Amino acid sequence: MAGTEEKKKEDDVDTGTADEEEGNSKDEECAATEHRDKFNPTAYLNSFYKTASEDTAMQIVLFFLPGILYRLPQKVRTVLDLGAGPTVYLPIALRERAENIYTSDYAPANRDALVSWIENRSTFDWDNVCSWISNIEASMKTGKQMQEKTRSLMRAVLDVNVHESPVVQSVVWKSNQTTENIPGKFEVVSTVFCLEYSCETLDGYFRAVRSACSLIEDGGFLIQGGVLDATTYNFGGKTFRCHRLKQAHILESLKANGMATTAEKGYKFITHDDIFFDRTLKNGQKTGNSRIRRYFFPNLALYAERNENIIVSTPDKANAVAAYIFGSCEKLPEESEILDIIFPDNANPETILTGIDVCLALGGDFLSHFKRLEERLKLLKHSLRGLRRFTIE
Ligand SMILES: C[S@@+](CC[C@H](N)C(=O)[O-])C[C@H]1O[C@@H](n2cnc3c(N)ncnc32)[C@H](O)[C@@H]1O
Numbered sequence: 001m002a003g004t005e006e007k008k009k010e011d012d013v014d015t016g017t018a019d020e021e022e023g024n025s026k027d028e029e030c031a032a033t034e035h036r037d038k039f040n041p042t043a044y045l046n047s048f049y050k051t052a053s054e055d056t057a058m059q060i061v062l063f064f065l066p067g068i069l070y071r072l073p074q075k076v077r078t079v080l081d082l083g084a085g086p087t088v089y090l091p092i093a094l095r096e097r098a099e100n101i102y103t104s105d106y107a108p109a110n111r112d113a114l115v116s117w118i119e120n121r122s123t124f125d126w127d128n129v130c131s132w133i134s135n136i137e138a139s140m141k142t143g144k145q146m147q148e149k150t151r152s153l154m155r156a157v158l159d160v161n162v163h164e165s166p167v168v169q170s171v172v173w174k175s176n177q178t179t180e181n182i183p184g185k186f187e188v189v190s191t192v193f194c195l196e197y198s199c200e201t202l203d204g205y206f207r208a209v210r211s212a213c214s215l216i217e218d219g220g221f222l223i224q225g226g227v228l229d230a231t232t233y234n235f236g237g238k239t240f241r242c243h244r245l246k247q248a249h250i251l252e253s254l255k256a257n258g259m260a261t262t263a264e265k266g267y268k269f270i271t272h273d274d275i276f277f278d279r280t281l282k283n284g285q286k287t288g289n290s291r292i293r294r295y296f297f298p299n300l301a302l303y304a305e306r307n308e309n310i311i312v313s314t315p316d317k318a319n320a321v322a323a324y325i326f327g328s329c330e331k332l333p334e335e336s337e338i339l340d341i342i343f344p345d346n347a348n349p350e351t352i353l354t355g356i357d358v359c360l361a362l363g364g365d366f367l368s369h370f371k372r373l374e375e376r377l378k379l380l381k382h383s384l385r386g387l388r389r390f391t392i393e
Helices: 032-038 041-048 056-069 089-094 108-118 127-137 143-153 202-214 247-256 291-306 308-313 320-325 335-342 349-362 364-382
Strands: 028-030 076-081 098-105 154-160 168-174 186-192 216-227 230-235 238-241 268-272 275-281
Touching: 028 032, 032 238, 041 108, 041 230, 056 089, 056 127, 056 216, 056 268, 056 275, 076 089, 089 098, 089 127, 089 143, 089 186, 098 108, 098 143, 108 154, 108 168, 127 143, 143 154, 186 202, 202 216, 202 247, 247 268, 247 275, 291 308, 291 320, 320 335
Parallel strands: 028 238, 076 098, 076 186, 098 154, 186 216
Antiparallel strands: 154 168, 216 275, 230 238, 268 275
Protein backbone atom coordinates (compact mmCIF):
# COMPACT_ATOMS: atom_id res chain seq x y z
CA MET A 1 0.00 0.00 0.00
CA ALA A 2 2.72 2.47 0.81
CA GLY A 3 4.34 3.33 -2.45
CA THR A 4 1.06 2.83 -4.24
CA GLU A 5 -1.46 4.97 -2.49
CA GLU A 6 -2.05 8.49 -3.64
CA LYS A 7 -1.72 10.83 -0.71
CA LYS A 8 -3.41 14.17 -0.90
CA LYS A 9 -1.37 17.02 0.39
CA GLU A 10 -3.21 20.05 1.64
CA ASP A 11 -2.13 22.05 -1.42
CA ASP A 12 -2.81 19.50 -4.14
CA VAL A 13 -6.11 18.07 -3.09
CA ASP A 14 -7.40 17.50 -6.58
CA THR A 15 -4.26 17.01 -8.51
CA GLY A 16 -1.85 15.20 -6.22
CA THR A 17 -0.68 12.96 -8.96
CA ALA A 18 2.54 11.32 -7.90
CA ASP A 19 1.05 8.07 -9.12
CA GLU A 20 0.19 9.55 -12.50
CA GLU A 21 3.81 10.49 -12.94
CA GLU A 22 4.66 6.86 -12.26
CA GLY A 23 2.25 5.74 -14.96
CA ASN A 24 -0.74 4.78 -12.82
CA SER A 25 -2.97 7.26 -14.62
CA LYS A 26 -3.87 4.46 -17.03
CA ASP A 27 -5.37 2.46 -14.19
CA GLU A 28 -9.07 1.83 -14.22
CA GLU A 29 -10.48 3.91 -11.36
CA CYS A 30 -12.86 1.97 -9.12
CA ALA A 31 -15.20 3.01 -6.33
CA ALA A 32 -14.78 1.35 -2.92
CA THR A 33 -17.98 -0.63 -3.51
CA GLU A 34 -16.41 -2.15 -6.62
CA HIS A 35 -14.14 -4.25 -4.44
CA ARG A 36 -16.88 -6.84 -4.72
CA ASP A 37 -16.49 -7.48 -8.44
CA LYS A 38 -13.23 -5.89 -9.51
CA PHE A 39 -10.76 -7.16 -6.91
CA ASN A 40 -8.21 -9.53 -8.42
CA PRO A 41 -6.84 -11.70 -5.59
CA THR A 42 -3.84 -12.97 -7.56
CA ALA A 43 -2.75 -9.49 -8.62
CA TYR A 44 -3.19 -8.27 -5.02
CA LEU A 45 -1.14 -11.05 -3.47
CA ASN A 46 1.58 -10.70 -6.09
CA SER A 47 1.75 -6.94 -5.58
CA PHE A 48 1.90 -6.88 -1.79
CA TYR A 49 2.63 -10.31 -0.32
CA LYS A 50 4.96 -12.08 -2.73
CA THR A 51 8.03 -11.11 -0.80
CA ALA A 52 7.25 -9.19 2.35
CA SER A 53 10.41 -7.20 1.76
CA GLU A 54 9.07 -5.66 -1.46
CA ASP A 55 6.36 -3.52 0.05
CA THR A 56 7.15 -1.12 2.87
CA ALA A 57 3.61 -1.13 4.21
CA MET A 58 3.64 -4.89 4.47
CA GLN A 59 7.01 -4.84 6.16
CA ILE A 60 5.67 -2.45 8.76
CA VAL A 61 2.48 -4.44 9.21
CA LEU A 62 4.27 -7.74 9.58
CA PHE A 63 6.84 -6.18 11.86
CA PHE A 64 4.30 -4.56 14.18
CA LEU A 65 1.86 -7.43 14.17
CA PRO A 66 3.53 -9.79 16.67
CA GLY A 67 3.98 -6.88 19.09
CA ILE A 68 0.29 -5.97 18.82
CA LEU A 69 -0.87 -9.58 19.06
CA TYR A 70 1.45 -10.23 21.97
CA ARG A 71 -0.80 -8.05 24.11
CA LEU A 72 -3.77 -10.35 23.64
CA PRO A 73 -4.63 -13.00 26.23
CA GLN A 74 -2.56 -16.21 25.94
CA LYS A 75 -5.63 -18.07 24.74
CA VAL A 76 -8.28 -16.49 22.57
CA ARG A 77 -11.42 -18.55 22.01
CA THR A 78 -12.64 -16.93 18.78
CA VAL A 79 -11.03 -14.63 16.23
CA LEU A 80 -12.58 -13.09 13.13
CA ASP A 81 -10.40 -11.58 10.42
CA LEU A 82 -12.81 -9.03 8.94
CA GLY A 83 -12.18 -8.11 5.28
CA ALA A 84 -9.23 -10.48 5.00
CA GLY A 85 -9.12 -10.16 1.22
CA PRO A 86 -7.25 -13.21 -0.09
CA THR A 87 -4.75 -13.05 2.80
CA VAL A 88 -4.04 -15.42 5.68
CA TYR A 89 -1.14 -13.71 7.48
CA LEU A 90 -3.34 -12.68 10.43
CA PRO A 91 -4.59 -16.21 11.16
CA ILE A 92 -0.99 -17.44 10.78
CA ALA A 93 0.32 -14.82 13.19
CA LEU A 94 -2.48 -15.71 15.64
CA ARG A 95 -2.17 -19.48 15.41
CA GLU A 96 -0.52 -20.00 18.82
CA ARG A 97 -3.21 -18.08 20.71
CA ALA A 98 -6.41 -18.62 18.80
CA GLU A 99 -8.53 -21.70 19.35
CA ASN A 100 -11.09 -21.05 16.58
CA ILE A 101 -10.40 -18.79 13.62
CA TYR A 102 -13.01 -17.34 11.30
CA THR A 103 -12.13 -15.34 8.22
CA SER A 104 -14.23 -13.24 5.90
CA ASP A 105 -14.46 -10.92 2.95
CA TYR A 106 -16.85 -8.91 0.83
CA ALA A 107 -15.56 -10.04 -2.57
CA PRO A 108 -16.53 -13.52 -3.76
CA ALA A 109 -13.14 -13.97 -5.49
CA ASN A 110 -11.38 -13.32 -2.18
CA ARG A 111 -13.57 -15.77 -0.30
CA ASP A 112 -12.77 -18.38 -2.95
CA ALA A 113 -9.06 -17.69 -2.46
CA LEU A 114 -9.47 -18.14 1.32
CA VAL A 115 -11.28 -21.44 0.89
CA SER A 116 -8.67 -22.72 -1.55
CA TRP A 117 -5.89 -21.89 0.93
CA ILE A 118 -7.76 -23.67 3.74
CA GLU A 119 -8.20 -26.69 1.50
CA ASN A 120 -4.53 -26.56 0.58
CA ARG A 121 -5.24 -25.82 -3.09
CA SER A 122 -3.81 -22.31 -3.14
CA THR A 123 -1.25 -21.53 -5.82
CA PHE A 124 0.12 -18.57 -3.88
CA ASP A 125 3.24 -19.30 -1.84
CA TRP A 126 2.93 -17.97 1.73
CA ASP A 127 6.41 -19.18 2.74
CA ASN A 128 8.04 -15.76 2.54
CA VAL A 129 5.42 -14.19 4.74
CA CYS A 130 5.66 -17.15 7.14
CA SER A 131 9.40 -16.86 7.47
CA TRP A 132 9.06 -13.12 8.07
CA ILE A 133 6.53 -13.83 10.84
CA SER A 134 8.59 -16.65 12.35
CA ASN A 135 11.71 -14.47 12.41
CA ILE A 136 9.88 -11.78 14.31
CA GLU A 137 8.33 -14.34 16.65
CA ALA A 138 11.75 -15.95 17.03
CA SER A 139 10.06 -19.32 16.48
CA MET A 140 11.78 -22.20 14.69
CA LYS A 141 8.74 -23.32 12.69
CA THR A 142 8.74 -23.80 8.94
CA GLY A 143 6.15 -22.14 6.71
CA LYS A 144 4.58 -25.54 6.13
CA GLN A 145 4.20 -26.22 9.86
CA MET A 146 2.84 -22.74 10.49
CA GLN A 147 0.26 -23.07 7.74
CA GLU A 148 -0.78 -26.60 8.74
CA LYS A 149 -1.36 -25.53 12.31
CA THR A 150 -3.33 -22.48 11.14
CA ARG A 151 -5.46 -24.54 8.74
CA SER A 152 -6.43 -26.86 11.56
CA LEU A 153 -7.89 -23.88 13.44
CA MET A 154 -9.96 -22.46 10.59
CA ARG A 155 -13.67 -22.82 11.31
CA ALA A 156 -15.50 -20.83 8.63
CA VAL A 157 -15.25 -18.35 5.76
CA LEU A 158 -17.94 -15.68 5.89
CA ASP A 159 -19.46 -13.32 3.38
CA VAL A 160 -19.40 -9.91 5.10
CA ASN A 161 -20.36 -6.35 4.35
CA VAL A 162 -19.45 -3.70 6.92
CA HIS A 163 -22.11 -1.40 5.45
CA GLU A 164 -25.00 -3.80 5.97
CA SER A 165 -26.79 -5.19 8.94
CA PRO A 166 -26.22 -7.97 9.74
CA VAL A 167 -22.56 -7.70 8.78
CA VAL A 168 -22.28 -11.45 8.29
CA GLN A 169 -24.39 -12.09 5.22
CA SER A 170 -23.78 -15.83 4.84
CA VAL A 171 -21.41 -18.70 5.57
CA VAL A 172 -19.60 -19.80 2.44
CA TRP A 173 -17.40 -22.50 3.95
CA LYS A 174 -17.49 -24.36 7.26
CA SER A 175 -15.02 -26.87 8.70
CA ASN A 176 -16.16 -30.37 9.69
CA GLN A 177 -15.56 -29.48 13.34
CA THR A 178 -17.97 -26.53 13.10
CA THR A 179 -21.10 -28.19 14.40
CA GLU A 180 -22.29 -25.19 16.36
CA ASN A 181 -23.63 -22.00 14.86
CA ILE A 182 -21.18 -19.31 13.81
CA PRO A 183 -20.75 -16.98 16.80
CA GLY A 184 -22.59 -13.68 16.61
CA LYS A 185 -19.68 -12.01 18.41
CA PHE A 186 -15.99 -12.83 18.64
CA GLU A 187 -13.39 -12.39 21.34
CA VAL A 188 -11.02 -10.74 18.86
CA VAL A 189 -11.87 -9.01 15.59
CA SER A 190 -8.90 -8.09 13.44
CA THR A 191 -9.27 -5.89 10.39
CA VAL A 192 -6.38 -4.56 8.35
CA PHE A 193 -6.59 -2.20 5.36
CA CYS A 194 -10.32 -2.78 5.27
CA LEU A 195 -12.54 -0.27 7.10
CA GLU A 196 -11.20 2.88 5.42
CA TYR A 197 -10.93 0.98 2.12
CA SER A 198 -14.56 -0.10 2.24
CA CYS A 199 -15.85 3.47 1.81
CA GLU A 200 -15.04 6.96 0.58
CA THR A 201 -16.52 9.19 3.27
CA LEU A 202 -16.19 9.81 6.99
CA ASP A 203 -19.78 8.63 7.52
CA GLY A 204 -18.92 5.44 5.71
CA TYR A 205 -15.85 4.93 7.90
CA PHE A 206 -17.90 5.48 11.08
CA ARG A 207 -20.46 2.96 9.86
CA ALA A 208 -17.70 0.43 9.09
CA VAL A 209 -16.18 0.84 12.57
CA ARG A 210 -19.60 0.50 14.16
CA SER A 211 -20.10 -2.75 12.25
CA ALA A 212 -16.69 -4.09 13.26
CA CYS A 213 -17.33 -3.23 16.93
CA SER A 214 -20.77 -4.85 16.83
CA LEU A 215 -19.01 -8.17 16.18
CA ILE A 216 -16.89 -8.00 19.36
CA GLU A 217 -17.85 -9.54 22.70
CA ASP A 218 -17.85 -7.34 25.79
CA GLY A 219 -14.30 -7.33 27.08
CA GLY A 220 -13.07 -8.47 23.65
CA PHE A 221 -10.50 -6.81 21.41
CA LEU A 222 -10.39 -4.96 18.11
CA ILE A 223 -7.13 -5.00 16.20
CA GLN A 224 -7.17 -2.48 13.42
CA GLY A 225 -4.46 -1.70 10.91
CA GLY A 226 -4.47 0.66 7.97
CA VAL A 227 -3.09 3.72 6.25
CA LEU A 228 -3.56 7.31 7.31
CA ASP A 229 -4.11 10.09 4.81
CA ALA A 230 -4.41 8.02 1.62
CA THR A 231 -7.16 8.56 -0.93
CA THR A 232 -6.53 5.60 -3.21
CA TYR A 233 -4.51 2.43 -3.55
CA ASN A 234 -3.71 0.52 -6.66
CA PHE A 235 -2.60 -2.83 -7.96
CA GLY A 236 -3.06 -4.92 -11.09
CA GLY A 237 -4.09 -1.96 -13.26
CA LYS A 238 -6.87 -0.78 -10.94
CA THR A 239 -7.02 2.14 -8.56
CA PHE A 240 -9.54 1.87 -5.72
CA ARG A 241 -10.74 5.02 -4.02
CA CYS A 242 -10.89 5.04 -0.23
CA HIS A 243 -11.69 7.28 2.73
CA ARG A 244 -8.86 9.65 3.65
CA LEU A 245 -8.37 8.54 7.23
CA LYS A 246 -7.06 10.72 10.05
CA GLN A 247 -6.06 9.57 13.49
CA ALA A 248 -8.86 11.70 14.97
CA HIS A 249 -11.41 9.66 12.95
CA ILE A 250 -10.11 6.47 14.48
CA LEU A 251 -10.37 7.78 18.03
CA GLU A 252 -13.78 9.37 17.55
CA SER A 253 -15.26 6.25 16.00
CA LEU A 254 -13.84 3.97 18.69
CA LYS A 255 -15.15 6.20 21.47
CA ALA A 256 -18.59 6.26 19.89
CA ASN A 257 -18.67 2.47 20.07
CA GLY A 258 -17.61 1.97 23.68
CA MET A 259 -14.04 1.03 22.84
CA ALA A 260 -11.09 2.08 24.98
CA THR A 261 -9.13 5.04 23.64
CA THR A 262 -6.63 5.60 26.45
CA ALA A 263 -3.59 3.54 27.40
CA GLU A 264 -4.99 3.30 30.93
CA LYS A 265 -8.01 1.43 29.61
CA GLY A 266 -6.05 -0.80 27.25
CA TYR A 267 -5.67 1.25 24.05
CA LYS A 268 -2.46 0.98 22.07
CA PHE A 269 -1.71 2.94 18.90
CA ILE A 270 1.40 2.49 16.81
CA THR A 271 2.20 4.41 13.67
CA HIS A 272 5.12 4.53 11.30
CA ASP A 273 5.22 6.04 7.80
CA ASP A 274 1.44 6.62 8.01
CA ILE A 275 0.79 2.93 8.52
CA PHE A 276 -0.95 2.41 11.83
CA PHE A 277 -1.97 -0.42 14.08
CA ASP A 278 -4.12 -0.17 17.12
CA ARG A 279 -5.42 -2.57 19.68
CA THR A 280 -8.41 -1.64 21.74
CA LEU A 281 -10.75 -3.21 24.22
CA LYS A 282 -14.54 -3.20 24.19
CA ASN A 283 -16.05 -1.57 27.27
CA GLY A 284 -12.45 -0.81 28.18
CA GLN A 285 -11.20 -2.53 31.24
CA LYS A 286 -7.64 -2.29 32.42
CA THR A 287 -5.52 -4.99 30.84
CA GLY A 288 -2.92 -5.03 33.61
CA ASN A 289 -0.80 -6.47 30.88
CA SER A 290 1.84 -3.87 30.28
CA ARG A 291 5.21 -5.36 29.59
CA ILE A 292 6.82 -2.07 30.46
CA ARG A 293 5.41 -2.43 33.94
CA ARG A 294 6.11 -6.13 34.18
CA TYR A 295 9.66 -6.21 32.86
CA PHE A 296 11.28 -2.83 32.44
CA PHE A 297 10.63 -1.28 35.83
CA PRO A 298 11.20 -4.44 37.90
CA ASN A 299 14.54 -4.90 36.19
CA LEU A 300 15.49 -1.31 36.71
CA ALA A 301 14.69 -1.84 40.40
CA LEU A 302 16.74 -5.04 40.36
CA TYR A 303 19.67 -3.18 38.90
CA ALA A 304 19.36 -0.48 41.55
CA GLU A 305 19.21 -3.05 44.35
CA ARG A 306 22.32 -4.85 43.11
CA ASN A 307 24.28 -1.72 42.31
CA GLU A 308 23.18 0.66 45.00
CA ASN A 309 26.78 1.47 46.02
CA ILE A 310 27.88 2.31 42.50
CA ILE A 311 24.78 4.44 41.86
CA VAL A 312 25.28 6.38 45.09
CA SER A 313 29.08 6.66 45.34
CA THR A 314 30.28 6.58 41.73
CA PRO A 315 27.28 7.52 39.60
CA ASP A 316 29.53 8.16 36.59
CA LYS A 317 30.31 4.42 36.59
CA ALA A 318 26.69 3.39 36.99
CA ASN A 319 24.19 2.86 34.23
CA ALA A 320 23.40 6.43 33.21
CA VAL A 321 19.63 5.93 32.99
CA ALA A 322 19.46 4.32 36.42
CA ALA A 323 21.71 7.01 37.92
CA TYR A 324 19.49 9.72 36.46
CA ILE A 325 16.20 8.07 37.48
CA PHE A 326 17.44 7.39 41.03
CA GLY A 327 18.68 10.96 41.34
CA SER A 328 22.43 10.48 41.84
CA CYS A 329 23.30 12.19 38.59
CA GLU A 330 21.69 15.21 36.99
CA LYS A 331 23.05 14.67 33.49
CA LEU A 332 20.35 13.52 31.13
CA PRO A 333 21.31 10.16 29.63
CA GLU A 334 22.42 10.05 25.97
CA GLU A 335 20.28 8.21 23.45
CA SER A 336 22.84 5.37 23.31
CA GLU A 337 22.71 5.01 27.11
CA ILE A 338 18.95 4.84 27.03
CA LEU A 339 19.14 2.20 24.33
CA ASP A 340 21.60 0.18 26.43
CA ILE A 341 19.05 -0.15 29.16
CA ILE A 342 16.11 -0.73 26.84
CA PHE A 343 17.92 -3.46 24.91
CA PRO A 344 20.63 -4.89 27.12
CA ASP A 345 23.03 -7.26 25.37
CA ASN A 346 21.43 -10.32 26.94
CA ALA A 347 17.84 -9.39 26.13
CA ASN A 348 15.49 -12.23 25.25
CA PRO A 349 12.69 -11.83 22.67
CA GLU A 350 10.20 -10.83 25.34
CA THR A 351 12.56 -8.11 26.53
CA ILE A 352 13.06 -6.90 23.00
CA LEU A 353 9.30 -6.67 22.57
CA THR A 354 9.23 -4.67 25.80
CA GLY A 355 11.94 -2.48 24.31
CA ILE A 356 9.72 -1.94 21.29
CA ASP A 357 7.01 -0.69 23.66
CA VAL A 358 9.46 1.66 25.31
CA CYS A 359 10.65 2.97 21.93
CA LEU A 360 7.06 3.53 20.86
CA ALA A 361 6.34 5.35 24.10
CA LEU A 362 9.41 7.53 23.60
CA GLY A 363 8.58 8.13 19.92
CA GLY A 364 10.68 10.46 17.76
CA ASP A 365 14.12 9.13 16.86
CA PHE A 366 13.56 6.00 18.91
CA LEU A 367 11.14 4.76 16.25
CA SER A 368 14.04 4.24 13.91
CA HIS A 369 15.44 1.30 15.90
CA PHE A 370 13.00 -1.28 14.59
CA LYS A 371 15.35 -2.67 11.95
CA ARG A 372 18.01 -3.31 14.57
CA LEU A 373 15.44 -5.00 16.79
CA GLU A 374 14.34 -7.22 14.00
CA GLU A 375 17.97 -8.36 13.48
CA ARG A 376 18.28 -9.05 17.20
CA LEU A 377 15.08 -11.07 17.21
CA LYS A 378 16.35 -13.08 14.26
CA LEU A 379 19.59 -13.88 16.04
CA LEU A 380 17.72 -14.86 19.18
CA LYS A 381 16.06 -17.64 17.32
CA HIS A 382 19.10 -19.70 18.26
CA SER A 383 19.90 -18.51 21.74
CA LEU A 384 18.54 -17.23 25.01
CA ARG A 385 15.15 -18.75 24.35
CA GLY A 386 13.17 -19.38 27.48
CA LEU A 387 14.97 -16.75 29.53
CA ARG A 388 12.07 -15.08 31.29
CA ARG A 389 13.64 -11.89 32.59
CA PHE A 390 16.59 -9.81 31.64
CA THR A 391 19.22 -8.44 33.92
CA ILE A 392 21.19 -5.29 33.48
CA GLU A 393 24.87 -5.83 34.04
C1 LIG B 1 -6.86 -3.61 0.69
S1 LIG B 1 -7.81 -5.03 0.89
C2 LIG B 1 -7.19 -5.62 2.45
C3 LIG B 1 -7.11 -7.11 2.51
C4 LIG B 1 -6.40 -7.67 3.74
N1 LIG B 1 -7.10 -7.36 4.97
C5 LIG B 1 -4.98 -7.19 3.86
O1 LIG B 1 -4.55 -6.84 4.98
O2 LIG B 1 -4.24 -7.24 2.88
C6 LIG B 1 -9.38 -4.35 1.29
C7 LIG B 1 -10.41 -5.44 1.58
O3 LIG B 1 -11.59 -4.82 2.08
C8 LIG B 1 -12.68 -5.57 1.58
N2 LIG B 1 -13.90 -4.75 1.61
C9 LIG B 1 -14.25 -3.74 0.77
N3 LIG B 1 -15.49 -3.31 1.04
C10 LIG B 1 -15.93 -4.05 2.09
C11 LIG B 1 -17.15 -4.10 2.81
N4 LIG B 1 -18.17 -3.29 2.50
N5 LIG B 1 -17.28 -4.99 3.81
C12 LIG B 1 -16.25 -5.81 4.12
N6 LIG B 1 -15.07 -5.84 3.47
C13 LIG B 1 -14.92 -4.96 2.45
C14 LIG B 1 -12.27 -5.87 0.16
O4 LIG B 1 -13.02 -6.90 -0.43
C15 LIG B 1 -10.80 -6.18 0.32
O5 LIG B 1 -10.57 -7.54 0.48
